[in-house]
Amino acid sequence: MQSRTLVRRFHDLPLRSKLVLSFLVVILIGGVVSLLIGTRLEHRTIISLAEAKVRHDLAAAWVVYNEKLNGIRDTVRLSAEQESLRQALRSGHFDGLAARLDKVRRDYRLDVLTLTDGSGRAVVRSRRAGSSGVGESAAGTDGDNESRDPFVARALRGETAAGTQIVPRGELLKEGRDLADRAYFEFVPTPMAAERTENHEESGMMLKSAVPVVDDGAGVLGVLYGGLLLDRDYELVDRVKDIVYRGEKYKGHDIGTATLFQNDLRISTNVLDDKGNRAVGTRVSREVNEAVLRQGRSYLGRAFVVTAWYITAYEPIRDIDGKTIGMIYVGMLERPYIDLRNRVMATFSGLAGLCTVFLLVLLAYIARNITRPLAAMVEATDKIARGDLEHRVDAEGRDEIGLLAQSFNRMTEDLHAAREDLTQWGRTLERRVEERTQQLRLTRDQLIQSEKLASLGQMAAGVAHEINNPLTSILLNTHLLLETHGEAGEERESLTLIAEEAARCAKIVSGLLDFARQTPAQETPADVNDIIDRTVQLHEMQASVRNIHIEKQLDRSLPPVDLDKNKIQQVFSNLAMNAREAMPDGGTLTITSRLSRDGAALEIVFSDTGVGIPGENLPKLFDPFFTTKSFGTGLGLAVSYGIILQRGGTIEVRSEVGRGSVFTVRIPLVDKTEENPKMKEA
Numbered sequence: 001m002q003s004r005t006l007v008r009r010f011h012d013l014p015l016r017s018k019l020v021l022s023f024l025v026v027i028l029i030g031g032v033v034s035l036l037i038g039t040r041l042e043h044r045t046i047i048s049l050a051e052a053k054v055r056h057d058l059a060a061a062w063v064v065y066n067e068k069l070n071g072i073r074d075t076v077r078l079s080a081e082q083e084s085l086r087q088a089l090r091s092g093h094f095d096g097l098a099a100r101l102d103k104v105r106r107d108y109r110l111d112v113l114t115l116t117d118g119s120g121r122a123v124v125r126s127r128r129a130g131s132s133g134v135g136e137s138a139a140g141t142d143g144d145n146e147s148r149d150p151f152v153a154r155a156l157r158g159e160t161a162a163g164t165q166i167v168p169r170g171e172l173l174k175e176g177r178d179l180a181d182r183a184y185f186e187f188v189p190t191p192m193a194a195e196r197t198e199n200h201e202e203s204g205m206m207l208k209s210a211v212p213v214v215d216d217g218a219g220v221l222g223v224l225y226g227g228l229l230l231d232r233d234y235e236l237v238d239r240v241k242d243i244v245y246r247g248e249k250y251k252g253h254d255i256g257t258a259t260l261f262q263n264d265l266r267i268s269t270n271v272l273d274d275k276g277n278r279a280v281g282t283r284v285s286r287e288v289n290e291a292v293l294r295q296g297r298s299y300l301g302r303a304f305v306v307t308a309w310y311i312t313a314y315e316p317i318r319d320i321d322g323k324t325i326g327m328i329y330v331g332m333l334e335r336p337y338i339d340l341r342n343r344v345m346a347t348f349s350g351l352a353g354l355c356t357v358f359l360l361v362l363l364a365y366i367a368r369n370i371t372r373p374l375a376a377m378v379e380a381t382d383k384i385a386r387g388d389l390e391h392r393v394d395a396e397g398r399d400e401i402g403l404l405a406q407s408f409n410r411m412t413e414d415l416h417a418a419r420e421d422l423t424q425w426g427r428t429l430e431r432r433v434e435e436r437t438q439q440l441r442l443t444r445d446q447l448i449q450s451e452k453l454a455s456l457g458q459m460a461a462g463v464a465h466e467i468n469n470p471l472t473s474i475l476l477n478t479h480l481l482l483e484t485h486g487e488a489g490e491e492r493e494s495l496t497l498i499a500e501e502a503a504r505c506a507k508i509v510s511g512l513l514d515f516a517r518q519t520p521a522q523e524t525p526a527d528v529n530d531i532i533d534r535t536v537q538l539h540e541m542q543a544s545v546r547n548i549h550i551e552k553q554l555d556r557s558l559p560p561v562d563l564d565k566n567k568i569q570q571v572f573s574n575l576a577m578n579a580r581e582a583m584p585d586g587g588t589l590t591i592t593s594r595l596s597r598d599g600a601a602l603e604i605v606f607s608d609t610g611v612g613i614p615g616e617n618l619p620k621l622f623d624p625f626f627t628t629k630s631f632g633t634g635l636g637l638a639v640s641y642g643i644i645l646q647r648g649g650t651i652e653v654r655s656e657v658g659r660g661s662v663f664t665v666r667i668p669l670v671d672k673t674e675e676n677p678k679m680k681e682a
Contacts, residue, residue, distance in 0.1 A: 150319075154210065157220075183203060482496070
């Protein structure tokens, strides 16, 4: 009944009021629906960007973790190659060896460095160098049988083993009570954690490596193993935090955190509890526990971490037998992204409100102008309806009918003019919308690429450090071999060449670090054809071995251009190497240099007859760490793209599966980054 009354009252309203109220309802409904949809889309967009950032951060954390493990492996391996260990194991006399091993352990910040004989019996524990002798009977701490340890067992078979291990309290006590005390945790009550029957943890989680001590004549003489106890050791998680988040804070709280878990227990973290202390002893949420520890898969998304909600990424840590024994975690506070979403939507709501008020005022004005000529029209039609068939609309009269005729005439003219204006305005609006759309697409692409390069910058340091570890080992071993050879001979020349090439590799790694830190290019006038010739010379030998013919089509009249020769050669070398690897059964690599059609840039084209690139991989081709090769790092094209972008140029790619790929490097003759400093910074 009440609804019928409202409908009747609406029908009794003046036409202008009906128009205003009708459009007001439409505007309000459309505004509310748009606000709800916009809020949801904005939230999904912001959170998806945060999850992508956390995914990259987790990859960086793994780089740091593996770098630490590789450093332990290399330290133990180099120590195991000392002649003093072989002599001691042959003779059974270990005087002074514990002190020397203890110095190595302290210098390289290891918690354990222990030597066993060929049966796996521990004969020297370096941590006890100051409190016990060496080579004691089985009743002493140095006489324990470690052959059942999976790392020692593999080393006794002549293998080098490295990985993560859960070490029981009894084994920790053999090395020292301080290690056992570090590994002991009373569980701290944690909201949303899964229930456990026990209330404490005694075992520890250790990065460990075991290396056989080999005698050429007698085989494996013994095993040297070393490790770093991760429990309450905060160096690794703090380094991840410094590399990835660089100390960023939001309202006094660290934006990013990192944690190592033993099972579901935090043993090393920079997450703080409500008292401002590191939250060791707390446990992970039930949801993450189920996904990572029980199902053995990665977890990416929103999770409650000790005291707050974070955008998180977790991955399982497995021992050398593939069993899940813990987790590695990185996360960012969710609050900054929620606040950003709220600010964007508040701004959007405010603008929508202002637009609604403006539309209401405009609507009232339009409704008034619409209803006025309608009243005159009603009066004119009323006279005609009364039978005044001779009545004519006098366009020149001053009475009501004349005004109505003039209104009709003006209306016709105005409608025609308005239609023309609207048509022209529509075309102008379409053109402006298209221009704005292009600008937004360009801005979006630049932001996406900047994020990729930022991720590459964050990762490059860790990657370079990991490469430095084997390079350091190569250099050390080469110099040791040089010391044992005479001053002349082919072997010494070969060793000298190895040392020089390893040093050159180290220089290349340093260049990668320079690029990651956005160091300015060292540009000098250069002939791009000379750089191509030098690149081809480096790759001709390997190409010929793979039955690949390199064909050069170079325009020798190209003008010199300011370039960083080393960086540009690095780009050309990456493209040539990728082309070579794309032709496993041989083929032709054609390198062309030419002037662009507009004469504003040099174009260097690398065209191969290889297997081609699937269409779904083309958009991700320049993403940092994207690779389809089992042995690749995915950095080559990302680094190359950054170098060319820094110079103000572009890299374009066309590919067809089964027929080959074409990479076109475009280098402006004038460095556009000097005209646009923001591009230089990108």
